[in-house]
Amino acid sequence: MALTTPIKVDFGADGDATLDKFVFSNLRALISSFETLHKDKLPEWRRLTKGTPKEKIRNFPWPGASNVVIQLIGENVSTIKAVQLGTIYEISPLWVEGLVGDWKDDEKGEEQREVMESFMSLMGLSKTELDLYRVESKAAHDIASLGSVVIKLPWQTCVQQIVTGVDNNGHIIEEEKEMYDGPRPEKLAYEDWMATPTARTWEDAKFKSFRYFVTKQQCEEKVFRGHFDKEAWEKIQGIPDVIGLTEEEEQKLRETNLGTPNPDTDTARWKFYECWLTYRHNDKEYSLIYTAHVDKDLRMKAVFNFYPNNEEPTEFGRLGFDEDGLIGYGFAEMGEMYQEDVATKHNQRNDNHTLCNTSVLLGGNNPRIDSGVALFPMAVLPFNKDEVAIEQLGVPDQNSVNEEQLTIALAKARFGTDMLSAEGNGSGSVDKKGNYNSMGTFAIMQQGARRININITDFRYLHLNLGNKFQRQYAYFGVGEKRLKYFGENAKYLQMALESIKTGRMELPVKAATASINKEVEKQTGMLFTQVMQRHYSAIAQVLQGVTNPTIPPEIKEFLLGSIGGMAYVMSKLARAFGYDDLSRMQPEIEILNKLKQGAKQNGQQGVSGGAGNVAPSNGRPGIQEIPGAPTNSPNAPQPASSNNGGGILLG
Numbered sequence: 196m197a198l199t200t201p202i203k204v205d206f207g208a209d210g211d212a213t214l215d216k217f218v219f220s221n222l223r224a225l226i227s228s229f230e231t232l233h234k235d236k237l238p239e240w241r242r243l244t245k246g247t248p249k250e251k252i253r254n255f256p257w258p259g260a261s262n263v264v265i266q267l268i269g270e271n272v273s274t275i276k277a278v279q280l281g282t283i284y285e286i287s288p289l290w291v292e293g294l295v296g297d298w299k300d301d302e303k304g305e306e307q308r309e310v311m312e313s314f315m316s317l318m319g320l321s322k323t324e325l326d327l328y329r330v331e332s333k334a335a336h337d338i339a340s341l342g343s344v345v346i347k348l349p350w351q352t353c354v355q356q357i358v359t360g361v362d363n364n365g366h367i368i369e370e371e372k373e374m375y376d377g378p379r380p381e382k383l384a385y386e387d388w389m390a391t392p393t394a395r396t397w398e399d400a401k402f403k404s405f406r407y408f409v410t411k412q413q414c415e416e417k418v419f420r421g422h423f424d425k426e427a428w429e430k431i432q433g434i435p436d437v438i439g440l441t442e443e444e445e446q447k448l449r450e451t452n453l454g455t456p457n458p459d460t461d462t463a464r465w466k467f468y469e470c471w472l473t474y475r476h477n478d479k480e481y482s483l484i485y486t487a488h489v490d491k492d493l494r495m496k497a498v499f500n501f502y503p504n505n506e507e508p509t510e511f512g513r514l515g516f517d518e519d520g521l522i523g524y525g526f527a528e529m530g531e532m533y534q535e536d537v538a539t540k541h542n543q544r545n546d547n548h549t550l551c552n553t554s555v556l557l558g559g560n561n562p563r564i565d566s567g568v569a570l571f572p573m574a575v576l577p578f579n580k581d582e583v584a585i586e587q588l589g590v591p592d593q594n595s596v597n598e599e600q601l602t603i604a605l606a607k608a609r610f611g612t613d614m615l616s617a618e619g620n621g622s623g624s625v626d627k628k629g630n631y632n633s634m635g636t637f638a639i640m641q642q643g644a645r646r647i648n649i650n651i652t653d654f655r656y657l658h659l660n661l662g663n664k665f666q667r668q669y670a671y672f673g674v675g676e677k678r679l680k681y682f683g684e685n686a687k688y689l690q691m692a693l694e695s696i697k698t699g700r701m702e703l704p705v706k707a708a709t710a711s712i713n714k715e716v717e718k719q720t721g722m723l724f725t726q727v728m729q730r731h732y733s734a735i736a737q738v739l740q741g742v743t744n745p746t747i748p749p750e751i752k753e754f755l756l757g758s759i760g761g762m763a764y765v766m767s768k769l770a771r772a773f774g775y776d777d778l779s780r781m782q783p784e785i786e787i788l789n790k791l792k793q794g795a796k797q798n799g800q801q802g803v804s805g806g807a808g809n810v811a812p813s814n815g816r817p818g819i820q821e822i823p824g825a826p827t828n829s830p831n832a833p834q835p836a837s838s839n840n841g842g843g844i845l846l847g
Contacts, residue, residue, distance in 0.1 A: 200501075201484070201498035201499065201501045202498060202499045202501070203496075203497065203498055204481075204483055204485075204497040204498060204499060206476050210476060211494075211497075214474060214476070214483075214485075214497070215492075215494055217474065218470055218472065218485050218487060218494075219487065219489070219492055221402045221470075221472070222402075222404055222468055222470060222487060222489060223489070225389040225390075225391075225402065225404055226389070226489070228389075228392055229389045229392075232522070233385075233386040236528075237341070237385055237386060238443075238446060239527075239531075240340065240341055240525065240527035240528060241340075241450075241527070243268050243527045243530075243531055243534060244268050244269050244272055244340045244526070244527050245266075245269060245450065246264040246265075246266035246268070246269050246534075247264065247450070248262050248263075248264050250262070253542075256546060260542070260546055261541070261542040261543075261545035261546050261549075262542065263538065263541055263542055263545065264534070264538050265534060265537040265538050265541055265599075265603075266534075267530055267533055267534040267537055267603060267606050268340070268526050268527055268530045268531075268534050271339075271526055271530070271606070271607065271610045271612045272336060272339040272340045272526050274612050275335075275339045275526075275610070275611075275612060275647065275650055275651070276332070276335040276336055276339055278647070278651055279335045279338075279339075279650075279651055279654040279655070280328075280331065280332060280335055282651060282655065283331070283655065283658055284328060287316055288312045288313070288315070288316040289315060289316040289319040289320060289327070289662070290312065290315050290316070290319070290658075290659070290662040290703050291312065291703070291704075292308045292309075292311045292312045292315070292701060292702075292703060293308070293701070293702055293703065293704040294307075294308055294700070294701055295699065295700050295701065295702060296700060298700075302691075303688060303691065306685070306688045307688050307689075307691050307692035307695055307701065308692070308701065309688075310682060310685045310688045310689045310692060311666070311689065311692040311693075311696075311701065313682070314669075314674075314678070314681075314682070314689055314692075315662060315665065315666060317681065318377075318665065318669075318678075319662075319665075323375075324377065325377075325378065325379075325380055325665065326380075327380065327661075330346060330380045330381060330382050331658065331661075333382040334346055334382045334512060334654075334657065335654055337382065337385060337512075338512050338513065338514050338523070338525070338653065338654060338657075339514060339525060339526055339650075340525050340526055340527050341385055341523075341525040341527060342513065342514045342515075342522060342523030342524045342525030342526075342527075342528065343385070343511070343512070343513050343514070343521070343522050343523040343525070344382060344383075344385075344511070344512045344513075344657075345382075345383045345388045345397075345509055345510070345511055345512075346380055346381070346382050346383070346509065346510045346512070346657075346661065347380070347381055347383055347405065347508060347509050348378045348379065348380040348381075348508045348509070348510065348661065348664060348665065348668075349378070349379060349508045350376075350377065350378050350379075350502075350508065350668055350672055351375065351376075351377070351378075351379040352373065352375070352376045353373070353374040353375040353376070354371055354372070354373050354374065355371075355372060355374050356369045356370070356371055356372075357369060357370050357371075357372045376675055377668075377669070377672075377674075377675075378508070378664075378665055378668050378669075380661065380665075383405065384443070386406075386443055387405060387406045387407065388403070388404070388405050388406075389403070389404045389405075389406075390402065390403040390404070390511075390521060391403075391521070392520060392521050392522065393520065393521075394520075394521050395519065395520075395521075396511075396521075397509070397510075397511030397521065400521065401472060401473045402470065402471075402472045403470065403471045403472070403507070403509070404468045404469065404470045404471075405468065405469045405470075405471075406466065406467070406468055407466075407467060407469065408436075408437060408441070408464040408465065408466055408467075409464060409465055409467065410462065410463070410464055410465075411432065411435075411463065411465075414428055414432070414465055415428075422486075422496055423486070423495045423496055424493075424494065424495055424496055427488070427493045427494060427495050428495070430491060430493060431465060431488060431491055431493065435463035435464060435465055436464065436465050436466040436490065437463065437464045437465075437466060438459070438462070438463045438464075439456070439457075439459070439462065440456070465488070466488070466489075466490075467486055467487065467488055467495060468486070468487050468488075468489060469484065469485075469486050470483075470484070470485040470486070470487060471483075471484055471500075471507050471509075472485065481499060481500075482499065482500035482505035482507075483497060483498070483499060483500065484496075484497070484498050484499075484500060485497045502668075503667060503668075503671040506664065506667065508664065508668075510657060510660050510661050510664060511657075512653065512654065512656075512657035513653060514526075514650055514653055515649060515650065515653060516653075526610055529609060529610065530606050530609065530610065533602055533603075533605065533606035533609070534606070536602050537599055537602045537603055537606070540595055540598055540599045540602065541599060543595070544592065544595045544596070544599075547589045547590075547591070547592060547595075548589070549589075550588040550589025551587065551588070551589040551590075551591055553587075553588050553589070554570050554585050554586065554587050554588070555585070555586050555588065556568060556570070556576075556583055556584070556585060557583065557584040557585075557586055558578070558582065558583040558584075559582060559583075570585070610647075611647035611649075611650060612647060659703050659704075662703045663702060663703050666693075666696055666703070667696060667697075669693060669696075670693040670694070670696040670697045671697065674689070674693065720773055724770075724773045724775070727769070728766075728781070731762065731766050734762065735759060735762065735784045738755050738758060738759055739759075739787065741755050742755050742756060742791070756788065756791065759784055759788055760788060762784075763782055763784050763785055763788070766781075766782065767782065770782075
């Protein structure tokens with residue numbers, strides 16, 4: 196199902212000119228603001244994370260000196276990334292769906308919740324659908340290393356021609372087929388996104404921009420489909436912005452040991468900025484999508500936001516929210532000095548070992564001593580021992596290893612990953628091979644006073660927000676017949692669930708733990724809550740047996756019925772605390788209580804005691820009432836006491 200056709204922005208000649216000025220002014224300000232970050236800081240952070248030395252060959256204190264970079268930052272990035280992804284992908288479902296409010300039986304709330312959970316997990320894990328593991332794996336790396344990440348999830352419709360044969364005239368037989376129709380998430384390169392840097396959150400940023408490069412063929416396709424203005428394209432089609440690769444692309448190729456391809460006019464590309472902004476016109480605020488070519492001040496296209504409720508198909512992730520501003524504080528920036536210090540100590544120790552393995556000859560003016568004499572094993576020297584001195588260079592330093600380990604420990608403490616190695620095998624978090632498992636991670640997370648828990652929650656928060664946006668897009672734009680077929684008879688519940696999402700009755704609750712942790716908690720708390728419910732139902736059953744006993748005074752019956760309401764109220768609060776929101780399935784006593792009250796009204800009874808008028812019972816006590824149709828011979832029902840106890844009753 197295709198999206199609604201975007202509506203072109205047309206504020207009139209003067210209004211459009213004002214809009215253009217506003218966009219290019221803000222866009223150039225953003226480019227200038229992010230220039231140092233993108234061109235200077237970012238390459239250095241990536242070098243530090245990869246553990247690449249500043250110089251390929253180190254020439255101090257001598258050519259070929261030790262040039263090892265201890266990959267302290269990269270190690271800790273991989274550690275936290277493993278924990279973040281493990282808490283999400285090791286146990287199904289990928290997201291835990293939640294119901295909002297009370298649901299009637301005929302609404303099939305639980306069925307909707309279960310099928311939506313299955314649908315979202317299927318979409319997220321499928322490589323042909325969202326391919327979310329690959330996207331979030333990259334995002335987890337950027338969050339830990341660089342401190343911030345942006346995932347874009349536009350709805351894409353891909354149509355291709357399928358060639359099925361050739362007719363009798365030699366013409367190709369083909370048909371148009373929709374290859375994909377749905378959200379397509381992708382992690383953006385750090386240098387390809389910008390937003391108002393002073394904004395408190397990503398959503399508060401009123402101006403966002405995304406850079407991308409397209410070839411001539413892609414530009415012409417955009418013009419054909421109406422995504423680019425034809426006149427604007429004709430002004431720049433002969434002047435490409437990039438022939439070959441950009442600086443960043445060349446650097447990435449060098450890091451992967453690949454060569455740079457020769458520049459070719461056929462691979463020439465044009466650079467555009469897709470801007471998402473809120474703009475006021477005639478005292479009304481609009482959400483706009485504006486594509487710009489900065490060098491020529493050209494508007495390629497401007498349309499109104501066509502996503503539901505002006506939602507932007509992007510999600511921002513950040514490592515920690517302990518500082519103001521938009522940009523996060525990643526491990527590369529955080530641990531730069533620690534890594535440099537450890538590498539310096541390590542290389543100094545290696546160089547010192549080299550010196551300790553080197554000796555020099557101190558000789559006098561004896562003509563038999565040649566200045567070119569070299570020492571090597573079993574070398575024969577042509578002089579007496581008192582004519583020359585052999586000196587060893589370098590002094591072994593036994594404390595350098597301890598100092599290096601201290602710096603590593605300080606860095607891990609700063610990153611918050613020290614607790615993972617400190618727990619050891621005893622906690623169940625790490626096996627003998629050093630692998631982290633989900634239950635071990637959960638055991639660690641139960642110890643809430645751990646700083647790394649905050650960093651793990653940062654990523655889970657991103658994951659949950661992505662899930663909410665995915666399912667809202669599916670709800671508004673449809674899932675298609677192919678996806679519905681996956682669920683057979685349950686497809687009707689999936690359609691009901693999508694409608695419930697649109698009306699706000701179903702959502703992914705943003706909690707401290709995501710699907711995998713929630714599922715493990717649900718197993719444990721479910722068994723505990725089952726015992727609580729059993730005791731609750733037993734207590735209600737005993738009270739109801741007492742209420743149906745015709746020998747109990749009306750005041751006592753009124754108290755017993757009131758106690759049912761009280762227990763039901765407390766149990767509803769407890770059930771919601773355990774995460775069970777569909778109370779209509781869990782509290783049958785409410786319906787029974789209402790029936791008792793209705794029966795009392797129909798029979799002209801007073802209050803809520805449920806008697807049978809003022810008919811005196813056989814024992815002669817006035818005011819004791821009966822509930823019509825109630826059993827009086829239950830073996831567990833309270834029985835009247837003997838006359839010598841003052842007319843009291845036994846409640847079991």
